[in-house]
Amino acid sequence: MKLAPNRRKTVWIAAAIVAANGFFPALWILFTSFKTEAELLRHPITIVPHDPTLTNYVRVFVDQPILLFLWNSLVVAGLSTALCVFVSALAAYAIVRLRIPGRNLVLSILLAVSMFPLISLMVPLFQTMRTLGWLNTYPALVFPYAVLSMPVCTLVMASFFQDIPNDLENAAMIDGCTRIGALWHVVVPLAAPGVFTAAILAFVNAWDEFLLALTLSSRVTSRTLPVGITLYQGEFAFPWPIISAALIVAIVPVCVLIAIFQERVVSGLTAGGVKG
Amino acid sequence: MSDVVLKNVVKAYGTTPVIHGVDLHIASGEFCVFVGPSGCGKSTLLRMVAGLEGITDGEISIGGVRVNDLPPRERDIAMVFQDYALYPHKTVFENMAFGLRLRKRPDAEIRRSVGDAAQILQIDHLLDRKPGQLSGGQRQRVAMGRAIVRNPRAFLFDEPLSNLDAQLRSEMRVEINKLHKRLRNTVIYVTHDQVEAMTLADKIVVLSAGRIMQVGTPDEIYNRPAAKFVAGFTGSPPMNFMPCTVGEGGGTIILDGDIRLPVPAARRAVCAAHAGRRLEFGIRPEHVFAEAAGNDVAEVPAQVQLVEPLGSDTLGLLRIGPGEITGRFAPEAALATGSAIRAGIAMNKFHLFAPETGDAIRGPGW
Numbered sequence: 001m002k003l004a005p006n007r008r009k010t011v012w013i014a015a016a017i018v019a020a021n022g023f024f025p026a027l028w029i030l031f032t033s034f035k036t037e038a039e040l041l042r043h044p045i046t047i048v049p050h051d052p053t054l055t056n057y058v059r060v061f062v063d064q065p066i067l068l069f070l071w072n073s074l075v076v077a078g079l080s081t082a083l084c085v086f087v088s089a090l091a092a093y094a095i096v097r098l099r100i101p102g103r104n105l106v107l108s109i110l111l112a113v114s115m116f117p118l119i120s121l122m123v124p125l126f127q128t129m130r131t132l133g134w135l136n137t138y139p140a141l142v143f144p145y146a147v148l149s150m151p152v153c154t155l156v157m158a159s160f161f162q163d164i165p166n167d168l169e170n171a172a173m174i175d176g177c178t179r180i181g182a183l184w185h186v187v188v189p190l191a192a193p194g195v196f197t198a199a200i201l202a203f204v205n206a207w208d209e210f211l212l213a214l215t216l217s218s219r220v221t222s223r224t225l226p227v228g229i230t231l232y233q234g235e236f237a238f239p240w241p242i243i244s245a246a247l248i249v250a251i252v253p254v255c256v257l258i259a260i261f262q263e264r265v266v267s268g269l270t271a272g273g274v275k276g
Numbered sequence: 277m278s279d280v281v282l283k284n285v286v287k288a289y290g291t292t293p294v295i296h297g298v299d300l301h302i303a304s305g306e307f308c309v310f311v312g313p314s315g316c317g318k319s320t321l322l323r324m325v326a327g328l329e330g331i332t333d334g335e336i337s338i339g340g341v342r343v344n345d346l347p348p349r350e351r352d353i354a355m356v357f358q359d360y361a362l363y364p365h366k367t368v369f370e371n372m373a374f375g376l377r378l379r380k381r382p383d384a385e386i387r388r389s390v391g392d393a394a395q396i397l398q399i400d401h402l403l404d405r406k407p408g409q410l411s412g413g414q415r416q417r418v419a420m421g422r423a424i425v426r427n428p429r430a431f432l433f434d435e436p437l438s439n440l441d442a443q444l445r446s447e448m449r450v451e452i453n454k455l456h457k458r459l460r461n462t463v464i465y466v467t468h469d470q471v472e473a474m475t476l477a478d479k480i481v482v483l484s485a486g487r488i489m490q491v492g493t494p495d496e497i498y499n500r501p502a503a504k505f506v507a508g509f510t511g512s513p514p515m516n517f518m519p520c521t522v523g524e525g526g527g528t529i530i531l532d533g534d535i536r537l538p539v540p541a542a543r544r545a546v547c548a549a550h551a552g553r554r555l556e557f558g559i560r561p562e563h564v565f566a567e568a569a570g571n572d573v574a575e576v577p578a579q580v581q582l583v584e585p586l587g588s589d590t591l592g593l594l595r596i597g598p599g600e601i602t603g604r605f606a607p608e609a610a611l612a613t614g615s616a617i618r619a620g621i622a623m624n625k626f627h628l629f630a631p632e633t634g635d636a637i638r639g640p641g642w
Contacts, residue, residue, distance in 0.1 A: 165359065165361065167357045167358075167359055167361035168361050168363065170326075170328050170348075170355070170357070170361065171355070171357060171361040171362075171363075171422075172363070172374070173327075173328070173347065173348045173349060174326060174327075174328075174348045174349065174353065174354060174355045174375075175349070175374050175375035175378060175422070175426075176349045176374075176375050176378035176379055177349065177378060178347070178349070181378075185374075186363060189365045190363075190364065190365060
């Protein structure tokens, strides 16, 4: 797309603001994680650490069982993402392909549900988990996280499935697939960008979640990263550099995940399948 | 045995019927073409045979097995789609092998079947490519290859050539014809292109508005159309129609403008039964001549309205009385726009249709 010079300038400025807004806090945390407490409190404020130190990172691993938190987060986010993507793919496919009466109503309800405030679910969720005896276990977080991400994942995947030509599934069904087989063999691979987008959304939602994790997993052994990181603050002290280092440790897996799957999140995979 | 039988097959969407009780028998090994204008239900009928559309009433059987309630995968059919429907994420080899893999055939057999089919279709050098790297014609060959590797009981083709350019289309038409002669499987082929229908079919089924208008060989459909719709749909340019009155004793056909055409003796008895009746007179363009010569050729005064030279022959639009008809003439015919000629009409080739129903009126041997 060719833009007029003035418009291009405006777009650049807007993009720069968005990028700065996203990157500045992350960069600030990164720089802080290499500073000593003394440098952090020094005036005038330094941006880049003058005497970079790795002590904070050592403290992150020594002071709290962060590897356990990391593992808990990975298990909870991984399982909830897998469950969410599996169920959402089926739901999205049904919405897009089957002749369901009130299809638009279903979509509207999904959209409405995705705007539900989490806090309103907290008490019923807590009581349900206590009744099931799931408090402080992985399922206590896996199922709610999966369900909470389902509306948005379903909507994302439905919009991608919509673009897959119907005849590809018909061809697969004639070749020997069941309808569900056609979904897994043809639709999901072709809608890979949508599936990975949904998976990343679900994973990040689960990875970042704090309120439910704090309420439903109060034991140290079952804590996830967002809750675990709060343990670094003392009664009277707030060790910003150590917490910053812990945050960086928490961000890295997500960055790695997105970097791995970024290549898959490309469109144009369906090129050549049907006459277009 | 792989004959396909449709018994009183009905399809309705809600309360709107789109296929009205179709009865059809396609013999094993026969090449059957469904032809008709857009929206006539030919693709719907094909998809019902494939199992991609449910049927509202009636019965479909393939190879003697009732398939009404069988999913597509259990009908032992293969289908070639209009838009190819190749799996874009799989190579040509994997596209063709997919059906066999789902049936858990051994690897060696898959390689052999795909290799054989690829050789027949001359796509063996493309097996490692993805569909996106192929031309339209190559993709169509791959789609056909995917169908033939499974050696199904019946092949279904849904307008497979309509996305190709004219030259490629005629090449692929020949290929499909050769393929059928070689494999001898039952084929159901949907097209709106009458040239494909005429050249490929053993049997043509002409459909209109969800009903079968006529089933017959290409010769029957072209030369003995059962209805005005069939006569008007086949042939390019199509048959000419003019209102007429049958004269006393069936000896003449009187076109509007009091143009009297003598009826040959062999056809008089049938015409006599309709004496005095208003009918539709039909004549194919190749049975209109630039000059009246020969037996059973009626001479009519005509004015040349338009001349369209096509190279191999010339089309001329002639005004005859208040009506116009198109004639197909030899390229050397001396026709000049605006000139008056004595045109000839082959009266041993005319057709008559009842105006109310469109049904053909003909005697034996017409």
